Structure formats: C-alpha cells, structure tokens
Amino acid sequence: MKNVVSCAAVSRNFGSFTALEDVSFKVREGEIFGVVGPNGAGKTTLLNCLEGLDRPSSGHVEVLGCDPIKDQHSLAQQIGVQLQSAALPPRLTVQDALELYSALYERPRPWRELLKDLGIKDKANARVDRLSGGERQRVFVALALINRPQLAFLDELTTALDPQSRRNMWDTVEHVRDSGATVVLTTHYMEEAERLCDRVAIIDHGRLVALDTVASLIQQHAGETTAKLILSASPSAEFDLNGVPGVTSARTEGRELTIRGTADGLQGVLAALAAHCITVTSMSTTTPGLEDVFLALTGRHITTEEQAA
Numbered sequence: 001m002k003n004v005v006s007c008a009a010v011s012r013n014f015g016s017f018t019a020l021e022d023v024s025f026k027v028r029e030g031e032i033f034g035v036v037g038p039n040g041a042g043k044t045t046l047l048n049c050l051e052g053l054d055r056p057s058s059g060h061v062e063v064l065g066c067d068p069i070k071d072q073h074s075l076a077q078q079i080g081v082q083l084q085s086a087a088l089p090p091r092l093t094v095q096d097a098l099e100l101y102s103a104l105y106e107r108p109r110p111w112r113e114l115l116k117d118l119g120i121k122d123k124a125n126a127r128v129d130r131l132s133g134g135e136r137q138r139v140f141v142a143l144a145l146i147n148r149p150q151l152a153f154l155d156e157l158t159t160a161l162d163p164q165s166r167r168n169m170w171d172t173v174e175h176v177r178d179s180g181a182t183v184v185l186t187t188h189y190m191e192e193a194e195r196l197c198d199r200v201a202i203i204d205h206g207r208l209v210a211l212d213t214v215a216s217l218i219q220q221h222a223g224e225t226t227a228k229l230i231l232s233a234s235p236s237a238e239f240d241l242n243g244v245p246g247v248t249s250a251r252t253e254g255r256e257l258t259i260r261g262t263a264d265g266l267q268g269v270l271a272a273l274a275a276h277c278i279t280v281t282s283m284s285t286t287t288p289g290l291e292d293v294f295l296a297l298t299g300r301h302i303t304t305e306e307q308a309a
Helices: 043-051 072-076 094-102 111-117 133-145 163-178 190-196 214-221 263-275 290-298 302-308
Strands: 003-014 017-028 032-036 058-063 079-082 151-155 182-187 199-204 207-212 225-231 247-253 256-261 280-286
Touching: 003 043, 017 043, 017 058, 017 182, 017 199, 032 043, 032 163, 032 190, 043 058, 043 151, 043 182, 079 133, 094 111, 094 133, 111 133, 133 151, 133 163, 163 182, 163 190, 182 190, 190 290, 199 214, 199 290, 207 214, 207 290, 214 290, 225 263, 247 263, 256 263, 263 280, 290 302
Parallel strands: 017 207, 032 182, 032 199, 079 151, 151 182
Antiparallel strands: 003 017, 003 058, 199 207, 225 256, 225 280, 247 256
C-alpha cells in the first residue's frame, strides 16, 4: 500500500520553545490516521507543516509526492483542509460560501450533492451565523471536500460539539474515507480515535511517543481486561481457572468470580464454567482503552490535562 504522507525527523521551534521534536511517521493511502494528544501537544503545528501552512525548522515532509511549501499551489488542488479555528462572514449563506470556494478549483464537486451527502441539503440558503455548531462544522467539512481531495486534513473537528453532534460527525468522517479519500485527523478525544482511526500516533510535548493500530497500542501498553462474573453456584475448591491460556489471575469469593487477562482468556473461562455446568447470571467487564495507553506512556491522564486547560 503506497504512502501519501511522509514525515521524517520533523522539528518546529518558535524561538526557544520546541513545539515538535524529531517526529517521523508515514500515512498509508485509504486509511484514517489519527494524531492524538492533549491540548498543546503539537498536533496543530504538525498539521500546519503537513498542509504547507508552516515550514519545519528541520526534517522533511512529503505529501502526495510533493513538497507542501514548494508545491503549495498544485498540492492545494489535491488536498482538503479543515482548520481548528476557521470562520466565514456571518451574513454569508452556505450556498454563497460553497460557490465561492468552487471557483478556486479546477474540478469542483457539485456542492448540492456534497451538502446532501453531509446531511445539510436543506441549509443551502441559511446564513452561516444561524447554523448550529454541528451544522457549521459540516459546512467547513464541505468546503474542505469541494475539490474532490485525495487527502483530507481535519483538525480537532468535533471540539465544542455536543455528544450527539460529535457522533454524527464521526459518521461523516467515515463517509469521507469510504468515498475514496485518505483522512488525517487530530483529536484529544480518545473515544473518537478508538472509533475512527485505523492507526494512531500519540503526541506528547511535541514528541511522538507511540504509533500503531488502536488494538495493538492497547495490547502493548494498557494492560488487561477485568471481568466480574456472578455464577449460578460457587465453584468447588478444586476448580482452578489460573491454568486457562490468557488468564493472569482468577479469584473466587462465594459466587463472585473476578478474572484478569485477555479477551481470549475470558472466552476460555466461560467455556470451562460451561463444562462444569456452572452458568453466569451476570457479568461486567472493564476494558482498557487509549486513555490507559496515554497514562502508561506518560504517567498522566489526558482527561486531567483537558480539565486543567
């Protein structure tokens, strides 16, 4: 699978402050690639370097085979950009904005078709300042997609959206990918990255601290699944589950069984219980996620960082 973005040993300094330090990764064609980390980690600075809006202090960036700075004009016809902070004149209508942006490109997509795909076809004549937060974000996505981009950059797309609007926007991002574009997005919402991203790069204090699929990151860094089961009967003293492959520990207190281990280990436990004619009357599981990965790698909770910001 070919790479559409190559970022090699990229650093960006602002005076004595280092926003990015020696960041390297590649983005594969057709994937949703996530850059995650707390506010101030360097995510937007990184995207600015990839989009040609900023020049790295050192290192090399290649996007769709082009230098984002030297080939900025030709590259603009091939990429779509949704900025973290963007605005339109408040009295401008959605139709006016899309017709204006369409005039900037050689092969613009029919904007009415685009609004239909994004679920806001009835907002064409609405003024931008009268749209809801979710509708306004969809307009900015439409502006980023009007040129039929091969690669779409989405920076903190769902910040400040309510939970339902955020989930609706996730469907939109998946639709963008399914339509043939590669997507690079930044987010500080770990749930968002878990839901959307094929691979994730975790950025902290300007450095790349991990890069892999969500499942692999969790498996490598976040520990095990914990399951608590209420059984139909107390197992006998001879009933030992610690030998089940994938089970790290098994503790029984009366009818309550607590298991730590992998998902496969839990399946093995259920099979062993069934073989002894013991049924499970209730079960709850706690599965680690990217938040636990971030904690393991940095010693801090990303949610705590966001609350302090």
